[in-house]
Amino acid sequence: MTLTAPHIAPLRLFWWKAVPNFGDVLSSLVVAHLSGRDVVHCGPGKADLFAIGSILQIARRKYSEAKTYAQKPEIWGAGLLHAVSSLDFLSNVNIALLRGPITASLLGVKTQRFGDPGLLVADVFAPASSKTHRIGLVPHHSQMEDPQIQALANSSEEILLIDPRQDPATVCRQISACGHIYAASLHGLITADAYGVASTWVAPGDQGHLKYYDYAASIGRVLISPLAWEQIPGHARNTDQPAELTYGAGIARAQADLRNSFPARLRAEQNTGTA
Numbered sequence: 001m002t003l004t005a006p007h008i009a010p011l012r013l014f015w016w017k018a019v020p021n022f023g024d025v026l027s028s029l030v031v032a033h034l035s036g037r038d039v040v041h042c043g044p045g046k047a048d049l050f051a052i053g054s055i056l057q058i059a060r061r062k063y064s065e066a067k068t069y070a071q072k073p074e075i076w077g078a079g080l081l082h083a084v085s086s087l088d089f090l091s092n093v094n095i096a097l098l099r100g101p102i103t104a105s106l107l108g109v110k111t112q113r114f115g116d117p118g119l120l121v122a123d124v125f126a127p128a129s130s131k132t133h134r135i136g137l138v139p140h141h142s143q144m145e146d147p148q149i150q151a152l153a154n155s156s157e158e159i160l161l162i163d164p165r166q167d168p169a170t171v172c173r174q175i176s177a178c179g180h181i182y183a184a185s186l187h188g189l190i191t192a193d194a195y196g197v198a199s200t201w202v203a204p205g206d207q208g209h210l211k212y213y214d215y216a217a218s219i220g221r222v223l224i225s226p227l228a229w230e231q232i233p234g235h236a237r238n239t240d241q242p243a244e245l246t247y248g249a250g251i252a253r254a255q256a257d258l259r260n261s262f263p264a265r266l267r268a269e270q271n272t273g274t275a
Contacts, residue, residue, distance in 0.1 A: 006075040011035055011266055014058070020139050022172075023118060023187025029168060030117045034259070035125050036268035039260055049266060052117050052187075054081035054211045055233040056103065062110050063092040077117040079103040079214050100214035113261060114218035115254035125169055127195050128177035131171075133160035137235055138188030140204045141165050150236045155233075164188065169186030171274040179241050181273035182232050186211055193219070195250055198241055201226045219250035238271045253265035 023157040031051055032039040042051070044062045048071070053076050056231060063073070064086060072094045079099030083106050088105065098104050100114050135156075139149050140166045155160035162174045164185045172191055175181055183194040184204035189212070192199035201212060203226040218225035245251065 009191050011041040011049065013051060014044045014048050014055065015037050015051070016040055016053050016055060017041060019187075021187075022164050022166060022168040023185065023190070024053055024122075026118055026121055026187065029124050030120050032147060034120065034262050035246040035266050041162050047073050047262070051076050052076045052078070053098075054079050056080045056107075057082070060086065063089040065092075066156040068165070074266060075261060077115055077258060079116070079211055081208060082104055082210060093274060094263070096263050097257060099211075100216075100218035102210060102214040112246060113257040115258040115261075116190050116215050116218065117258055118187050118254050119194050119219075119251060120248060120258055121168075121172055121191055122176075122194045123170040126196040128173050129179065131179055132177040134158040134179045135232075136160045136162050136175055136181045137232075138162045138164055138171075138175065138181060138183035138185045139200075139202075140207055142207075143184060143205050145260060146229075152229060152232060154168035160272070162188070180236065180239065182205060183224070193221075193245065193271055196248070198239075198244055198245065200232075200235065200239075202232065203228055211253075219247055219254050221247045221250065 005163045011031065013028055013031055016024045028039045044058045045179060050059050050073060052174050072092060074096050076096040077099055080103045087107060095109060098114055099116050106112055135158055137149065137153055137159060143149055144163055153159050160174060160178060162171060164171060175191045176197060177193040178197060179262065181188060181190045181197055181199040183199055184202045189199050189201060201223055212223060
């Protein structure tokens, strides 16, 4: 048996780094786990891969010009933040998988496979060994200093305020240790889904809603409108914790689509042959 040498150069991945946010950083961890390669952050114009995040607007800007690329970048699980005015960039990228059907519709891409790579986070970090809090709050990172949210978190020892600006291992452990997650952070919801923790969408401030609906549609999750933060205590009192998520089959299907669609050329090579 002969093994070919693995990729020597790290995989070049673009993810949003402007502000600390565990959901964006998850991209490098999930990609490293699935590819078997080291992963480094790279500017969008030189990236091998776009994965977690509403970052396709950035790909559109960088790859809209008609030119010859030595290797087209791969799109795997990324989505749109809003509709884009031009689709010229699609001929300059390879689409392995999109986050959800709304992104696919806006791009005119016909496909029945979708998934956000954050759904594979439980492959990277094991869940907490026990439940520590009945309720977990995961604000959008821009809401962490909101006095209303701080007061809610301090109102009961059963409530854990989870800062999405922490490192991913800590955030994932805290989410998996809660009985119910109330999240304005999209990847707060996605991480809860990955660990089978019931969750409720909460008002994300001035964040657009398209990305939430796009993700929810990808797994068949009903998501109509976000809860107001002041509604959480009443909602928590009147909500039973399900034994399992009603859309679990949709999560499992998306996880399979993610694993099966990861670009083969980006995986660490290990080919067998005759010596």
